[in-house]
Amino acid sequence: MGTAGSKPDYEAKPIGINPQRRCRDVAFLILLLVYWCGMWIVANTAITYGSPGLLLLPIDYYGNRCGTPVTYNGVSLADKPYLYYLNPSSPTLFKSVCVTSCPSTTTAQSDQYYICDYGINPYASGADAAALAASFQCASPILKSSSSLGRCLPSDPSVTNFAAGSLNSNTVQTIIQDVENCWPFYIAALFVSLILSFLWAYLLKAFAKPMVWTTVILVNIFFGGMSAFCYYFWQKQYDLYANSTVAGHDAQPIYWEWQTARAGTFIFLVLFIICVLLTIFMINKIRIACEVLKETSNAIGKMPIIIFFPVLVWIAGLILFVYFIYILLDLASINNSITLSAFNIPLTQQQVYYLIIYHLFGFFWMYNFFQGFNQVTLAGSFGAYYWTLNKSQMEKHPVRSAMWRTARYHLGSIALGGFLIAIVQTLRCVFLLLKRMAKKSNLRFLIPLINCCQCYLRWLESIVKWINKNGYIIVALNGTAFCKSCSTAMGLLFRNALKLVAVDLVSDLIIFLSKLCITGSVVLIFYFFINWQKTLIQIQFIYVPLICIGIIALFVSSSFMGVYEMGVDTIFLSFCEDSERNDGSPQRPYYMTDALKNIMHVSNKMREEDAMKRSKRVEPMKIEEY
Numbered sequence: 053m054g055t056a057g058s059k060p061d062y063e064a065k066p067i068g069i070n071p072q073r074r075c076r077d078v079a080f081l082i083l084l085l086v087y088w089c090g091m092w093i094v095a096n097t098a099i100t101y102g103s104p105g106l107l108l109l110p111i112d113y114y115g116n117r118c119g120t121p122v123t124y125n126g127v128s129l130a131d132k133p134y135l136y137y138l139n140p141s142s143p144t145l146f147k148s149v150c151v152t153s154c155p156s157t158t159t160a161q162s163d164q165y166y167i168c169d170y171g172i173n174p175y176a177s178g179a180d181a182a183a184l185a186a187s188f189q190c191a192s193p194i195l196k197s198s199s200s201l202g203r204c205l206p207s208d209p210s211v212t213n214f215a216a217g218s219l220n221s222n223t224v225q226t227i228i229q230d231v232e233n234c235w236p237f238y239i240a241a242l243f244v245s246l247i248l249s250f251l252w253a254y255l256l257k258a259f260a261k262p263m264v265w266t267t268v269i270l271v272n273i274f275f276g277g278m279s280a281f282c283y284y285f286w287q288k289q290y291d292l293y294a295n296s297t298v299a300g301h302d303a304q305p306i307y308w309e310w311q312t313a314r315a316g317t318f319i320f321l322v323l324f325i326i327c328v329l330l331t332i333f334m335i336n337k338i339r340i341a342c343e344v345l346k347e348t349s350n351a352i353g354k355m356p357i358i359i360f361f362p363v364l365v366w367i368a369g370l371i372l373f374v375y376f377i378y379i380l381l382d383l384a385s386i387n388n389s390i391t392l393s394a395f396n397i398p399l400t401q402q403q404v405y406y407l408i409i410y411h412l413f414g415f416f417w418m419y420n421f422f423q424g425f426n427q428v429t430l431a432g433s434f435g436a437y438y439w440t441l442n443k444s445q446m447e448k449h450p451v452r453s454a455m456w457r458t459a460r461y462h463l464g465s466i467a468l469g470g471f472l473i474a475i476v477q478t479l480r481c482v483f484l485l486l487k488r489m490a491k492k493s494n495l496r497f498l499i500p501l502i503n504c505c506q507c508y509l510r511w512l513e514s515i516v517k518w519i520n521k522n523g524y525i526i527v528a529l530n531g532t533a534f535c536k537s538c539s540t541a542m543g544l545l546f547r548n549a550l551k552l553v554a555v556d557l558v559s560d561l562i563i564f565l566s567k568l569c570i571t572g573s574v575v576l577i578f579y580f581f582i583n584w585q586k587t588l589i590q591i592q593f594i595y596v597p598l599i600c601i602g603i604i605a606l607f608v609s610s611s612f613m614g615v616y617e618m619g620v621d622t623i624f625l626s627f628c629e630d631s632e633r634n635d636g637s638p639q640r641p642y643y644m645t646d647a648l649k650n651i652m653h654v655s656n657k658m659r660e661e662d663a664m665k666r667s668k669r670v671e672p673m674k675i676e677e678y
Contacts, residue, residue, distance in 0.1 A: 069436055073457065073531035077464030084417065084467040091414045094407050095379045101399070102382030110135035110150070110202040114170075118150035118202065136167055136204045138191045154204035159194040167191040234597035237582065241574055241601045245608035248570050250356075253616065256562070257349030264342045264558055267565065268331055275324035282316035289313055336651055337554030343647045344555055344627065345562060348619035351437040358433050358451050362611055365426040369419060376415040383408050409478065416477045420470035427521055427618060428458045428466060431528035434622040438630075439529075439643055454528065465527050465534035469520040476513045480506060525622050529629075541625065548628045559620045566616075567609045574605035 109117040112135060119133035132150035139147065149169055168190040197204035256263065289310035331338070352358060386404050432454030440446045447453060458466075487502045489495075522545065523538035530537065545552050578601050582594055627644055631652060634640040641656045642649055649655055 069432070069439055069529060070531040073461045075461050075464060076527070076531070076533040077468045079464070080467040080471060081464040084421065084471075087414060087417070090410065094383070094411050094414075095375075097399075097407070098379045098382030098386065098411075102385045104378070104381035104385050106385050107381055108201065109133070110148075112150050113147045116150070134199055134202055134204055136191065136197070138167070138169070151204070154197040154199050155194045156196060158196045167194055231596060231600060234582070234600070237578055237597060238600060238604055241578060241604045242608060244577065245570060245574050245605040246359075246612070248573055249359075249609055249612035252566055252570055253349050253352050253612075256345055256566075257353065260346040260349070261342045264338065264345065264562060267561055268338060268558070271561075272324065272327050272331060275320050275327055279317055279320035279324050282313050282320055286310060286313035286317050334550065334554050337551050338558060339651050340551055340627075340648065341555040341558035343645060343651065344620055344624050345559060346647075347438075347623050347645055348434070348616055350443075351434050351619055351623070352616070354437060354443065354446060355433060355450055358430065359612060359615055361429060361433075361451055361455070362426055362615060365422050366611070368422050372415065372418055372422070376411070379411055380408065383411060409482070412481060413474055413478045416474035417467075417470050420473045420477075421466055424466035424469050424520070424524060425458060425463075427524045428462055428528045429455045430615060430618040431525040431622045432457055434619045435525070435529045435626055438623050438626040441641060441643055457531075458528070461531060462527050465537070466524070468534045469524065472516055473513065473520065476509055476516055480509045480513065483509065521618075521621065522625065525625050528622075529626065544625060544628050544632075547632070551628065552624070555620070555624050559617065563613045563617055563620075567606065567613055570609035570612075571602055571605040575602045 106117060106120070109119050111117055112129075116129055118129055118135050121128065121130045129150045132152050134151050134154050135148050136151045136154065137148045147169075149167070151167060155167070172190060195206040197206050199205075292310075383404060386399065429451070433451045436450040436454065437443070437446060483502055483506050487499060487506070490498045490502060519538050519542065522541035523534055526532060526537035526541045526544075527534060530540070532540065575598055579594070579598055582597065627648065630643050631654075634642050636642050636654055636656045638657065642654060644652070
């Protein structure tokens with residue numbers, strides 16, 4: 053297998069996509085299936101004993117759910133499904149009670165009826181009424197309200213300072229209506245985003261080099277310009293500080309601005325020098341990044357159907373998410389005093405928490421399984437493109453073939469990779485829960501330690517995902533087991549570390565700017581169109597549908613660029629292996645493009661018989677390159 057510092061024995065393996073495969077990591081696929089048997093048991097328990105509708109009912113100041121047969125101070129709440137805030141104009145005094153209906157009119161303070169706390173006479177008058185209103189035991193005045201999710205929200209914006217400020221029920225209804233009125237634009241935004249994504253891929257194909265070098269130069273100019281600006285501000289504040297000291301004014305704020313500008317000058321100057329040196333010493337590596345980006349665009353152009361493959365994963369992920377939320381709500385609403393009839397086992401609240409964690413881990417595992425299936429299929433498709441010597445003779449359905457290989461041989465490897473990520477993600481959620489518990493108790497001294505653990509787990513998750521992705525690429529190309537594939541991928545990347553840094557930095561920056569440009573362009577297009585048709589569409593808040601359109605555009609562009617990013621990683625790994633294992637001979641020709649051959653100063657030698665044929669027609673010459 054070799055180490056990270058030594059090249060593996062390539063003689064024992066075929067070039068390109070390995071056709072000789074067998075099922076790998078089967079034990080983890082079986083473990084996933086067994087785990088999901090447990091998931092079905094948890095789901096059946098949750099559906100049988102849970103009541104998710106109760107979670108939607110409002111809760112009063114005392115923790116009682118409105119509309120349930122609960123008796124508080126002799127008052128039944130069964131006929132009181134709505135929640136009314138006794139002082140809705142204050143975001144700090146959330147004293148609330150359950151009521152039969154939301155008030156339909158605003159009632160003055162002098163009127164005789166009040167909405168009061170349980171056990172308080174609502175017909176109090178005079179000094180008693182004033183005292184009750186002052187202590188917020190009664191609402192005075194009663195405000196006209198409308199129901200929103202069972203909560204009575206004031207309709208009059210002049211008296212609403214409810215939690216979010218000026219947001220009232222009328223505003224909420226207007227926003228919802230604006231969102232509903234613009235639904236055709238959301239569908240249009242989906243297609244416009246997709247079209248712009250394809251156009252952007254074509255631009256990357258045609259202008260990869262200018263776009264990359266322009267980006268690199270702009271980054272250098274940015275750091276140099278920020279250094280110059282901070283230096284100018286530093287000198288300006290220094291002069292002000294000197295004059296303020298002489299004049300006897302308070303110079304402390306100016307002093308801190310001067311010191312901040314001074315620190316900024318040196319920080320940006322160091323970054324500028326580092327960027328310039330990296331640009332100079334990594335010119336060839338940046339050229340490789342340009343060609344990898346261009347080759348990825350060519351691959352997408354050869355098999356455009358690859359853009360739509362992740363849609364299947366989105367649908368599967370959406371179904372899984374809906375299932376997860378539904379069962380989670382059922383679990384959260386289980387009464388802590390039930391007994392499982394099938395096993396005659398009492399179910400305590402602590403055991404319900406264990407079921408929730410079990411359910412959460414299963415969700416993470418399955419979601420990452422879907423993502424892994426997507427990555428292995430995409431890697432197999434891009435690998436089939438790269439490892440075809442004559443791109444015009446590429447197989448007709450590379451995406452379908454890659455999907456079949458993934459489903460036939462590599463589900464176990466994907467299950468293992470998803471299992472590792474799910475462990476880290478579940479631990480992050482557990483620490484988040486511990487942090488909330490520490491805040492509520494007297495264990496606040498544990499919060500810094502928990503924050504450190506969360507930070508560590510966040511970085512660990514990123515590292516595991518990165519290793520998984522590159523391991524999946526080798527799984528798709530070579531058909532080896534997950535652990536061996538990860539080892540092979542890491543060795544290949546470590547031996548090409550400088551190329552990796554250049555390609556990753558350049559491709560990540562280009563992909564980020566691509567998402568930004570596509571999303572911004574879509575939002576700008578629909579801003580002008582909606583603004584032009586504003587009277588016909590009948591909307592009040594143009595920015596609300598624009599935010600929705602922006603989210604859709606960002607989702608589409610991120611998905612498109614996710615395919616693009618996977619293509620860049622696959623082609624780069626294939627290029628690294630191509631450079632190591634081949635020598636340009638007829639037996640081991642290079643599969644990289646001519647531009648990459650020129651950068652690497654290598655070439656493919658013509659076959660001897662072709663050279664002999666040419667030598668009969670022309671003067672004797674050396675074997676040519678093509």
